[in-house]
Amino acid sequence: MSGMYLEDFAPGQTYRSSGSIRIGADRIRAFASEFDPQPFHLDEEAARLSVFGGLAASGWHTAAVTMRLFVESGFRPAGGIVGAGLDELRWPLPVRPGDELHIEAEVLDVRASKSRPSQGLIKVRMTTCNQKGEAVQIFVGNLVVPRRG
């Protein structure tokens, strides 16, 4: 399998999505209908009266779109992007209809696994930004990456 191994990663490396994804009101409502059916993700009028003050995407929709952007970035571990989990995640601003999202990823840490000699873990800070460059989601993820040889 082609791609990068643990030995190819180093703290400070950065990756950006090649493009952006626009989140339309129809997609916000479709995702929410299936996974997060709350009024502020489904209905403009109900959303106006909610804490969001207008239609906003589910945070899990933002997370899912972030993954799409990550898969389409130049970040290519051998064996694929396999997440063990996250250290933290924040949604500092809502995603609004028409927002165009892109990602900026930075490798924070690279280490071999103690229990599994064939693999390691890398820590990546993932920032999802809207078209104004404002962060709408930030997480620190832990990814499983194979070692060479």
Added chain:
Amino acid sequence: MSGMYLEDFAPGQTYRSSGSIRIGADRIRAFASEFDPQPFHLDEEAARLSVFGGLAASGWHTAAVTMRLFVESGFRPAGGIVGAGLDELRWPLPVRPGDELHIEAEVLDVRASKSRPSQGLIKVRMTTCNQKGEAVQIFVGNLVVPRRG
């Protein structure tokens, strides 16, 4: 708006989803096609040769289904379920085609906001389990909840 306020929550309270959601292979592939188009989420044969050893749902699919189960549980803050973010998230086991997921949520902490007197934050440990009772996802989430009066 009906629902629970900060004053109604206390550490130790638990909530379960009223039912479960079955994750079929078709749904695994559909979610992955849109949000996480990697071979081990899309193709049985490629998945068999991957670190997962067989088709597995995207972790973000599990997270999205977890939200659906949470919205349909008896957990009803006034103003809806509004997440500020997560302290941590782990995917200890893959979700396989045919798995039936349910959730168990426990309130860990309840506190007033220092900066916003009208609201508070509650910390909830959310465990998503399969039909064997095995945890497939665990996170600690921070939710924004309104105060009374």
